[in-house]
Amino acid sequence: MNFDNIMFALEIIGTIAFAISGVMVAKEGKMDIFGAIVLGCATAVGGGVIRDLILGKTPPDMFKDPIYVIVAVVTCVMDFIIEKIRIKKGKTDSGYKLNEINNTILNIADSVGLAAFVVVGCQAAIRVGFNDNYLLISFVGVVTGIGGGIFRDMLAGQMPLIMRRRIYAMAAIAGAVIYCFATAYFSEILSAVVSMAVVIIIRFLAIYFKWNLPSF
Amino acid sequence: MNFDNIMFALEIIGTIAFAISGVMVAKEGKMDIFGAIVLGCATAVGGGVIRDLILGKTPPDMFKDPIYVIVAVVTCVMDFIIEKIRIKKGKTDSGYKLNEINNTILNIADSVGLAAFVVVGCQAAIRVGFNDNYLLISFVGVVTGIGGGIFRDMLAGQMPLIMRRRIYAMAAIAGAVIYCFATAYFSEILSAVVSMAVVIIIRFLAIYFKWNLPSF
Amino acid sequence: MNFDNIMFALEIIGTIAFAISGVMVAKEGKMDIFGAIVLGCATAVGGGVIRDLILGKTPPDMFKDPIYVIVAVVTCVMDFIIEKIRIKKGKTDSGYKLNEINNTILNIADSVGLAAFVVVGCQAAIRVGFNDNYLLISFVGVVTGIGGGIFRDMLAGQMPLIMRRRIYAMAAIAGAVIYCFATAYFSEILSAVVSMAVVIIIRFLAIYFKWNLPSF
Numbered sequence: 093m094n095f096d097n098i099m100f101a102l103e104i105i106g107t108i109a110f111a112i113s114g115v116m117v118a119k120e121g122k123m124d125i126f127g128a129i130v131l132g133c134a135t136a137v138g139g140g141v142i143r144d145l146i147l148g149k150t151p152p153d154m155f156k157d158p159i160y161v162i163v164a165v166v167t168c169v170m171d172f173i174i175e176k177i178r179i180k181k182g183k184t185d186s187g188y189k190l191n192e193i194n195n196t197i198l199n200i201a202d203s204v205g206l207a208a209f210v211v212v213g214c215q216a217a218i219r220v221g222f223n224d225n226y227l228l229i230s231f232v233g234v235v236t237g238i239g240g241g242i243f244r245d246m247l248a249g250q251m252p253l254i255m256r257r258r259i260y261a262m263a264a265i266a267g268a269v270i271y272c273f274a275t276a277y278f279s280e281i282l283s284a285v286v287s288m289a290v291v292i293i294i295r296f297l298a299i300y301f302k303w304n305l306p307s308f
Numbered sequence: 309m310n311f312d313n314i315m316f317a318l319e320i321i322g323t324i325a326f327a328i329s330g331v332m333v334a335k336e337g338k339m340d341i342f343g344a345i346v347l348g349c350a351t352a353v354g355g356g357v358i359r360d361l362i363l364g365k366t367p368p369d370m371f372k373d374p375i376y377v378i379v380a381v382v383t384c385v386m387d388f389i390i391e392k393i394r395i396k397k398g399k400t401d402s403g404y405k406l407n408e409i410n411n412t413i414l415n416i417a418d419s420v421g422l423a424a425f426v427v428v429g430c431q432a433a434i435r436v437g438f439n440d441n442y443l444l445i446s447f448v449g450v451v452t453g454i455g456g457g458i459f460r461d462m463l464a465g466q467m468p469l470i471m472r473r474r475i476y477a478m479a480a481i482a483g484a485v486i487y488c489f490a491t492a493y494f495s496e497i498l499s500a501v502v503s504m505a506v507v508i509i510i511r512f513l514a515i516y517f518k519w520n521l522p523s524f
Numbered sequence: 525m526n527f528d529n530i531m532f533a534l535e536i537i538g539t540i541a542f543a544i545s546g547v548m549v550a551k552e553g554k555m556d557i558f559g560a561i562v563l564g565c566a567t568a569v570g571g572g573v574i575r576d577l578i579l580g581k582t583p584p585d586m587f588k589d590p591i592y593v594i595v596a597v598v599t600c601v602m603d604f605i606i607e608k609i610r611i612k613k614g615k616t617d618s619g620y621k622l623n624e625i626n627n628t629i630l631n632i633a634d635s636v637g638l639a640a641f642v643v644v645g646c647q648a649a650i651r652v653g654f655n656d657n658y659l660l661i662s663f664v665g666v667v668t669g670i671g672g673g674i675f676r677d678m679l680a681g682q683m684p685l686i687m688r689r690r691i692y693a694m695a696a697i698a699g700a701v702i703y704c705f706a707t708a709y710f711s712e713i714l715s716a717v718v719s720m721a722v723v724i725i726i727r728f729l730a731i732y733f734k735w736n737l738p739s740f
Contacts, residue, residue, distance in 0.1 A: 118471075124523035126478065127471035141362075146573075148582025150364025155444040175524070228587040242679070247458070249467030251681030255550075255559035262558060307556035308607070334687075340739035342694065343687035357578075366580025371660040391740070463674070465683030 095281050102288075103212060106205020107160050109198060110136040110240055111167040115175065117248050125172050131244050132168035137161060139239030143213050143232040147220050203295045206260075207288035210237040210267045214287075218275065226272050233268030234261070237291075259298035267291035311497050318504075319428060322421020323376050325414060326352040326456055327383040331391065333464050341388050347460050348384035353377060355455030359429050359448040363436050419511045422476075423504035426453040426483045430503075434491065442488050449484030450477070453507075475514040483507035527713050534720075535644060538637020539592050541630060542568040542672055543599040547607065549680050557604050563676050564600035569593060571671030575645050575664040579652050635727045638692075639720035642669040642699045646719075650707065658704050665700030666693070669723075691730035699723035 114132035121127065137154045144152035154161055213236025217229040238254055238261055245252040254261050271287035278286075297303065330348035337343065353370045360368035370377055429452025433445040454470055454477055461468040470477050483503045490499035513519065546564035553559065569586045576584035586593055645668025649661040670686055670693055677684040686693050699719045706715035729735065 119524045121467060121471065122524050123471045127523075130471065130477075145361060145577060146583055146587075148364075148580075151362055151438065151441070151444050155362075155438075155441060155447065158443045161443065176522070179524070222583065222587075225583070225587055227590045227593065228583050231587065245681070246462055246678055247468060247471070249461070249465065249681070251553060252679060255553065255555045255562065255679070261562075306608070307559075308551045308554050308611070335740045337683060337687065338740050339687045343739075346687065346693075361577060364580075367578055367654065367657070367660050371578075371654075371657055371663065374659045377659065392738070395740070462678055463684060463687070465677070465681070 095284075099208060099212065099284070102204055102208035103160070104163055105201050106208050107136045107163045108167045109201035109205045111164040112171050112198060113202065113241065114244050115168050115171045117244055117250075118172075119175055121248055125169070128172045129165055129168045131247060132171075133161060133164045134247055135240040135244040136164035136167075137240065138243035139209060139213070139236040139241075140216075142239045142243070143216060143236045146228075146232055146235070147217060147222070149216075149220065153216075199299065203292045204288075206237050206264060206295065207267060207291035209240075210234065210264050210291055211271055211284045211287055212236060214268055214271045214275070215280070215284075226269075229272045230265070230268040233271060234264045237264040237268075259294060259303050263291045263294035263298070266294055311500075315424060315428065315500070318420055318424035319376070320379055321417050322424050323352045323379045324383045325417035325421045327380040328387050328414060329418065329457065330460050331384050331387045333460055333466075334388075335391060337464055341385070344388045345381055345384045347463060348387075349377060349380045350463055351456040351460040352380035352383075353456065354459035355425060355429070355452045355457075358455045358459070359432060359452045362444075362448055362451070363433060363438075365432075365436065369432075415515065419479075419508045420504075422453050422480060422511065423483060423507035425456075426450065426480050426507055427487055427500045427503055428452060430484055430487045430491070431496070431500075442485075445488045446481070446484040449487060450480045453480040453484075475510060475519050479507045479510035479514070482510055527716075531640060531644065531716070534636055534640035535592070536595055537633050538640050539568045539595045540599045541633035541637045543596040544603050544630060545634065545673065546676050547600050547603045549676055549682075550604075551607060553680055557601070560604045561597055561600045563679060564603075565593060565596045566679055567672040567676040568596035568599075569672065570675035571641060571645070571668045571673075574671045574675070575648060575668045578660075578664055578667070579649060579654075581648075581652065585648075631731065635695075635724045636720075638669050638696060638727065639699060639723035642666065642696050642723055643703055643716045643719055644668060646700055646703045646707070647712070647716075658701075661704045662697070662700040665703060666696045669696040669700075691726060691735050695723045695726035695730070698726055 111132035114130075114135035115128045118128035118131045123131070137160050140154055140160075141152040144150070210233045214229050214233035216236070217223075217225070217232045222228050241254055242252040245254075267287045267290050270290055271283050274283035274286055327348035330346075330351035331344045333351075334344035334347045339347070353376050356370055356376075357368040360366070426449045430445050430449035432452070433439075433441070433448045438444050457470055458468040461470075483506050486506055487499050487503035490502055494502075543564035546562075546567035547560045549567075550560035550563045555563070569592050572586055572592075573584040576582070642665045646661050646665035648668070649655075649657070649664045654660050673686055674684040677686075699722050702722050703715050703719035706718055710718075
């Protein structure tokens with residue numbers, strides 16, 4: 093099991109977590125299953141599509157390797173069915189314990205996914221040949237990580253959550269900038285590990301200490 | 309009169325119907341004539357622009373052949389004037405009979421346009437050379453059909469209607485997938501006719517029987 | 525000091541004015557400093573990014589010459605701090621005189637920026653080689669001028685202001701169309717000066733006489 097396989101596994105975890113976050117927004121908006129699939133897929137693969145358009149990679153990667161779309165669609169359909177069953181059983185307000193465990197699992201998966209997406213995004217820019225354009229590398233890294241969520245919220249007609257969200261975006265930015273510079277001096281694997289660790293640690297510290305940025 | 313001319317005529321019908329739907333949204337938002345033109349054009353040509361960006365065709369087709377933009381702008385201006393006259397005459401709440409006939413005509417034009425846009429979108433992907441990437445072909449087919457409406461609603465600051473709309477998107481998806489596979493075995497013309505028929509039939513059955521997808 | 529330097533200075537003025545308008549929207553939405561920076565940068569460089577994607581210039585110019593992003597970020601941070609201090613001092617409702625002067629300065633800077641962005645946008649299309657496609661040239665000119673503001677409002681989950689705004693967009697369109705045709709007969713400098721003058725004059729006449737377009 094080499095490093096590429098591990099990155100792929102982390103990306104799939106992220107795809108599932110992001111797709112579920114899309115279904116949650118669809119649920120709040122009382123949408124049908126089609127809306128849930130659109131929002132789920134937009135969250136899961138939207139960041140990568142924006143990245144590829146900026147890098148001039150057409151068609152975007154999601155069309156070259158459909159595994160991510162397939163995972164996202166299957167996740168959305170399964171999550172939609174599970175939520176429907178839970179609503180029918182009137183379990184939305186009970187089962188706090190279970191909900192809390194679910195939330196923790198989702199938060200971990202989402203953090204891991206964010207970290208993996210940021211690193212994969214930076215790598216995409218480097219592989220296209222922009223290895224000395226740090227602004228571009230970090231930007232597309234961040235966009236790969238948080239672009240899908242922004243796209244989801246715009247599609248749902250809401251102000252993107254990220255605009256008000258605890259250090260979520262800052263974690264992505266820190267990870268992208270660190271990867272960007274680390275990769276100039278260290279191996280790809282070491283850079284990726286350090287960068288992903290930073291993203292995950294910042295996110296968890298932020299959740300734990302309820303960090304917030306100064307706001308109006 | 310060959311098949312290309314028929315497709316062109318159907319596309320123009322769709323352009324007019326889509327532009328009118330943009331003006332309707334502008335009317336609800338109390339926008340000025342500029343807003344009406346922007347929303348009308350966004351609905352009419354927006355799907356094609358997104359498709360071309362994904363396919364890497366720059367500049368998008370709307371700039372190479374301005375007929376669609378011209379038709380859309382003229383439609384918007386005429387419709388804006390007509391609506392203003394009707395509002396002045398206080399006819400918004402009367403003339404039910406006329407309104408119903410208008411609605412039926414608009415629905416037919418919109419269905420025909422949706423069907424034509426989906427097929428044209430699939431053909432664009434195939435002509436660029438992606439003829440064995442079924443995910444890409446069907447995706448850009450669907451985007452050509454429904455992307456303009458999504459763009460219109462995002463510009464108007466609303467949740468895209470499609471997220472809650474009767475099988476509209478499903479009709480587009482069915483048409484795109486069918487075209488995609490049919491074109492591998494049958495002639496372009498036969499594939500196009502069957503695919504468009506499916507889109508139109510699904511839309512009308514959905515309106516007639518008030519079909520809805522399962523929703524939260 | 526040649527003409528290119530003057531254009532660059534005008535663009536920087538526009539970048540600052542546009543970034544401030546983004547921070548204002550962030551303030552209304554009670555966002556944190558990250559939201560302010562995102563909205564400020566989206567307003568300042570978003571129009572150019574959309575233009576470059578349409579023209580097929582990847583990566584977009586903002587990544588090739590980071591000065592605009594740097595100016596935008598610095599502006600956002602400084603403006604955020606200034607606004608925070610003013611809010612703390614309870615100065616939001618007092619100091620009418622000062623506010624009015626500020627508003628006038630901002631309006632002038634915004635008009636100058638709009639004019640410069642429109643001309644730069646048209647020039648970008650011409651330099652890529654589309655010098656006989658007037659629709660494309662004027663479209664990307666307008667998009668460079670007003671696209672950032674539309675993007676800002678979509679990110680903030682609001683209906684784009686431009687849809688209801690006094691002749692703002694019309695000024696951009698007039699400037700772009702005039703530049704487009706002027707450049708076919710006159711020198712680049714003369715075309716730019718005339719076109720920018722038209723944008724600024726229309727905007728000021730509109731503000732002064734409170735012009736509005738006919739609306740629903």
